[in-house]
Amino acid sequence: MGKIQVVGAIILRDHQLLAAKRAANRTLGGYWEFPGGKIEPGEAPEAAIVRELQEEFGAQATAYQKFDIDGVAELTIGEIMLHCYYVRLDSGITKTVAHDELRWVNADEALALQWAPSDVAVIEALSKTGFNYEY
Numbered sequence: 001m002g003k004i005q006v007v008g009a010i011i012l013r014d015h016q017l018l019a020a021k022r023a024a025n026r027t028l029g030g031y032w033e034f035p036g037g038k039i040e041p042g043e044a045p046e047a048a049i050v051r052e053l054q055e056e057f058g059a060q061a062t063a064y065q066k067f068d069i070d071g072v073a074e075l076t077i078g079e080i081m082l083h084c085y086y087v088r089l090d091s092g093i094t095k096t097v098a099h100d101e102l103r104w105v106n107a108d109e110a111l112a113l114q115w116a117p118s119d120v121a122v123i124e125a126l127s128k129t130g131f132n133y134e135y
């Protein structure tokens, strides 16, 4: 099965991360994840993040630096390659269409959530940064 290239947004505010719980009816329903989604053919990862945040949250966003740890997981649908970027929200969140819950969490709280398999290594590395990032 092919590789599925996915982008995830690391959205921080006051040393807290915006974690999103996938809607129960979706692939990996109930798992926590970085907001984002699949990269479309020919699309730049930064553009995919901006598009997904518009589609899923009705929010304007700017993608910054890529996080240096990628996530990988073998799922029945294929091999997920998760690429995460620091993202700044430039507007409020006006809707949620793909998630059952959004939650701002500090590093300890983030580690206690049940993340999608490909996200676990990323969250472990990210929590060591103390959720510090200057946009």
Ligand SMILES: Nc1nc2c([nH]c(=O)n2[C@H]2C[C@H](O)[C@@H](COP(=O)(O)OP(=O)(O)OP(=O)(O)O)O2)c(=O)[nH]1
Pocket: 006, 007, 008, 025, 026, 027, 028, 032, 033, 034, 035, 036, 037, 038, 073, 077, 080, 082, 116, 117, 118, 119
């Ligand atoms: N957005 C996001 N997706 C992730 C993460 N980790 C992870 O394994 N995934 C998986 C779940 C999905 O199979 C895929 C992202 O696709 P997507 O969110 O665009 O899902 P989709 O619209 O195709 O919806 P679905 O049919 O898969 O439910 O990557 C993550 O942190 N964020």
